[in-house]
Amino acid sequence: MTVYGIGLGPGEADLVTVKGKRLLESAAVVYSPGRLSRTVALNHVPEERIGDLDFPMTRDPDELRRAWKEAAAEVAARADSEDVAFVTLGDPNVYSTFGHLRRTLDAFHPEVDLEVVPGVSAMTAFTTALGVEIESGTGLALREAANGAAPTGPDRMVLFKVTDAPATHEKLTEAGYDVRFGRRLFMEQGETVVTDDPDELAERDYYTLAYAEREGVERDVATAEFDGVESGGSA
Incomplete structure (x- = not known):
């Protein structure tokens, strides 16, 4: 069987x-x-x-x-x-x-x-809850950040096991990242929190994630508009 x-x-x-x-x-x-x-x-x-x-x-x-x-x-x-x-x-x-x-x-x-x-992973649920689009051609790294760890390098990262949000936030902002946190997203147990303020998450919780994006990272996102045609206009 x-x-x-x-x-x-x-x-x-x-x-x-x-x-x-x-x-x-x-x-x-x-x-x-x-x-x-x-x-x-x-x-x-x-x-x-x-x-x-x-x-x-x-x-x-x-x-x-x-x-x-x-x-x-x-x-x-x-x-x-x-x-x-x-x-x-x-x-x-x-x-x-x-x-x-x-x-x-x-x-x-x-x-x-x-x-x-397969199941819906916490990481994809997290980006959905934050409204983060990982567009075509974009790199996204997955990193563990337990006990205040703050891995750096990639332009965009989803961090999991963020058990010391204030320490992780301090290190990442010093390294030039914008950071947003989510706790117990799409979970029926516990309080759901989405915040830019790490002090709201000072209490440790294994089910805390963070999205970190390097400040000033450039995007080249395709849209439905065409060169020489203004939005709402006609060719």
Whole structure:
């Protein structure tokens, strides 16, 4: 049978894809690695079909490997006779807990069939919420900015895990970037905040992102207007 890694999207229950919803409803058990993904999954799956897996928040490599092996063993055993799902916020292939499970299954249970069902990533939801258009020909970098980190270089960046917004903002503005923040966007849990003021986000929150654009960056955006023809005129 098959293990489906299903992206739930950024947090709103109705941003789950049609395919994701169909597979959630048909899976024998739906494993959730955390409280928030479980909350979203419960909009589509009865509680008795939700399974919990332990993925500890630690940097101890031995403890992490033990937890991943135990989780993979449980999932593989269930998938031996029925389809199961593993859900994650965002997309399963973008900074997701599912990556740990997939690699461990590949290493210790290669007989298990895996299929990934994409979800709306937090990064694309974030640019939508801010009204940021990443036009054709534009480069956009994705960077982690935990604990006050402020990576620089690209003209446009989406930063995630911005757990110290004031420190990140100070460093980026000194480096010549305009910065805007969003917290818990398209999420049903917690307060949604969109702001240019990092002091509004002084309290740390894992689900905070930032969009940083270098000051004065030039744009060459195609429009429906033509050379020599004023807007509203005729040729």
